Amino acid sequence: MNHAQYEERLAVYRDLTPAEREEVDRHLQACPQCAALREAYRSIEEQLAIHPAIAPDERIQAGFYAAVAQAREQDRRPVRQAGVWRTVLALGNAAAWAGVAAVFALLVLSLAITWRSAVRRGWPGGMPTTPLAQATDLVGTEWVLTALNGAPLREGTYITLNLDHGEANGFAGCNRYSLHYELSGDGTLSVQTVSITEALCAQPEGVMAQELAYIEALRSVASYRVLDGRLDLLDAAGNTILSFQRREPAAMDPADLAGTAWQLVSWNGRPPLEGSRLTIAFGEGEISGEAGCRGFTGLYEASGDHIRFPMLRMSETEPACSEELLWQEEEYTTCLGWVTHFRLDDGQLELLTERGETLVYAPAPPADHRTFTDPAFGVSLEIPAGWGPIEGYDARYGGPEGYFDLSARSATLSIDEAVALEVGHKLQPYGSNPTVEVLTIQGQEARLILPSADQHESMEQRALLIVRYPAPVTIRGDTWGYLLLGADQGHIRELAATLRFLSSVQAGPVEGWKGTLVKECSMAQFDDYFQREDGPRYGVAGATEELEAQIESLRCRPGTRVQVWGHLETETMDVSGRRIVVERLEVLEQPPTPTPWSGPTEEPIEGWEGKIVPCGWGGERSFLRTDGVLLAIESNTAEAHEALYIAECEGYPVRIWGILKHEAAGLRIVADRVERAEAVAMPTPTATPDLGLRSQ
Incomplete structure (x- = not known):
């Protein structure tokens, strides 16, 4: 079992079998980081134990245990997703176990936060005795956050608020949350308790810091106003700290x-x-x-x-x-x-x-259909399973009951000019009076030409669909702006309904691309990527075991520039849906390797500034100091452990406190405190680090 799996089991230590506990206990003796995490969990358990138990609703309790029993019928394996431990059926019952874990986490957090808030407020019996006020203009409404503390949300993030009678819930960017609130007729609003699940999300960049700021803003709300479909929440000073746009319900049956x-x-x-x-x-x-x-x-x-x-x-x-x-x-x-x-x-x-x-x-197409894909024309279709290429034709396919073919037309024409060229041909391929329908296919303007009754029989009841490409495509060296799909009249509409454009990124050779190899943080979905110098990111893999090992080594060296050759795969499960398969790699520039430390074997660290990088010295998570020193780092407290995770994935600078230790494998920082720091300039690692410590 690897280190991450031990961390996952610590979250459910009390539910482990005796054999599993024994194995975890052996690991705790050799791992101070996990031992500290276990102590943190034990402290939480003790705090929960001193408060009177709150019995959940019998229906919720019954449903929870039923879900657990149902999931345990299957074999299971531990999976780490976004930093949260959950037991997941071997992919198949992931949704069931994710639901169990989410309900359990939300229940525990809600009870803990409610009691902690109750103790602070001095409520009799730990609960408010006065009914919550209701606002009929807000009850049952749904809102999407548009501004946080006056600034727009980070690209790719999404935050919601759904209001009910004195209660609300929503999505905070990474986690689900719920809260209680009180309203009065004069526009005042106060948030009583906030409960939130505890996932950690690596992407989009900055999402965890934004989520924290959102939850803190909710706790600061003192009043509200609603105007023209917008909800503003204000703090005690009257400043607008949260702005929402109403999500209007759609008339669906x-x-x-x-x-x-x-x-x-x-x-x-x-x-x-x-x-x-x-x-x-x-x-x-x-x-x-x-x-x-x-x-x-x-x-x-x-x-x-x-x-x-x-x-x-x-x-x-x-x-x-x-x-x-x-x-x-x-x-x-x-x-x-x-x-x-x-x-x-x-x-x-x-x-x-x-x-x-x-x-x-x-x-969905009938079961007797299959997906046809043409990378050259950049489209896919659902066609009858028995159709295939027709001999003697270029890009024509069909069977006894019908056919279709693909071609393209110049991007210099308007779509109506392209239609005029087809229907106005002197041979009248669509008869003397064809019908032209205006359509939209995948958001693109399109025209469907249906033949008139006097179409010549040699045209085989041919109809034609003309669709503008989302972006001009290059086919056999020429650039085209419109796709032409021809088919018999009996199949043209069916084919048009399933027409889909493929990604605009085309698979092909990679010839000497320059960039850097980057190791993703431990919570990211993919472990590395190639950052091309002109901006785009691509997944990356070696064509051979030797190249893969070289990539794994170089991605842990910040500042390394490489040049790669190979081929690009698209529509794949990797960064941005594309991956470079590297067949040749050359190192253009590489920072020097840090030299072994010959100074003190143990020394306190007081507020060093730098960044946490996913891997560095020895391939481990490392601390890159502002002067270029690169050192492996770990933590000995649960708070520091979580802070390292977030700083690694968010990429912001930090200030650390702890001990520098000299071990057989090299220097290692054991951090007991990690704080966010102001922006600093970060160099590449130096060859001979001067740590600024006193000599012995």
Whole structure:
């Protein structure tokens, strides 16, 4: 078991078997960091034990134990996701266990925070005795945060607030939260208690600091105002600290979902992995679908435009899938667990999550269809399974019952000029009086040309769809602005409904790209990436074991510049959906290796400034001091341990206190206090560190 797995087991130490406890206890004897974390958990348990027990609602209690019993029927394995321990079925029942863990964490935190607040306020019996005031203009409303302390949110983050009678909940950017509040008729508002789950999120950058600022702002609210669909929350000085835009409900009828089946075509603007199939079908309160590797069944509850999936159960068939497809399956089922709203319009289903994600579905093709992809034209279609290339034609496919072909037209024309060229041809390929329909395909303007009754029989009932590309494409050295999809009239609409544009990033050779290899923080989804000098990031992997080992070594050396050759893969489960497979690597610039320390063997550290980097000396998490000194670092308190994690992923400078120790493997900082510092200039590591310590 690795270090992270031991940390995960510490969170549920009391529930371990005797054999598991014995194994963890042996690790604690050799690991001061985990021993300190265990003490922190024990302290929390003792604090909770001194307060009178609050019995949960019997229905919640029964549901919780039922969920636990159901999950334990399956084999399980520990997984670390966003720094939170949870027991997850081997990918399949991830949603069930995530729900158990989230409910348990929220329940424990809510009880602890409520009692702690009650003790401070001196409420009789630990609870308020006066009823909470209600505001009919706010009850049942939903809001999305647009400004925090006068500044817009960080790119890629999403924060919500849902108000009810004296209670509220929402998503804070990484965690779910809930709170109690009091209102009065004069516009005053006070937040009584705030409970929040305890996940740690590495991305987007700065999300954890923003979430902390949001929760602190909630606790400072003293009044509110509502104007033109905007909710402002103000502090005691009258300053607007939180601004929300109302999320207006959509007029949806959940009954319209029953009996429909859908296939995912876009996930936050990106398609699923090529060749994978992610679906969902709705019955009467039940769902089923495919998650890429295995199927699933479950339940759904819907009212108005609200929807949630309280239970998902994966098939028990052991999947024979690649690691990428397994990751996609886990992410997809987890994402379904966050869904809160739906939109059904114009033959398209959208599922919206509490985290701000959008899943876009098109009607699922019949089971006897398959996905056809043409990377050259940059499109995919759902076609009958028996169709294939037609001999004697370029880019034409079909079978006994129909056909389709692909071509392109110049980007210099308007779409109506492109239509005029087709219907105005002197040979009248679409008859003397064709019909032209105005359409929108994947947000792009399109035209559908349907032939008139006098079309010549040699044209085989040909119809034509013209769609503007999202961006001009290069095919065989020429640039084109419109895709032309020709097909028999019996299949053209079916094909048009499934047409999807592939990512604009095209797979191809990588010829001498220059940049740096970067190790991601320990909580990130992917472990490393290649940062090209002109800005874009790509996942990276070696084509051979030797190259992979070289990449792993260089990514832990801040300031190393490399040049790579190989090929680019797209639509893959990696950073930005793309990965460089490196076939050749050259080091252009590399900082010198720090020399062994020959000074004191142990010395106090008082407020050193620098940054926490994911790996450095010896490949471990390290502290890069402002003068370039690079040293391995660990912590001996739970607070410092958490602060190191966050600083590593957020990338902000810190100030540390602790002890510098000399060990056989080299110097190591044992930090007992970590604080955020002001912005500092960070150099690359030096060859001969001068730590500024006194000599012995």
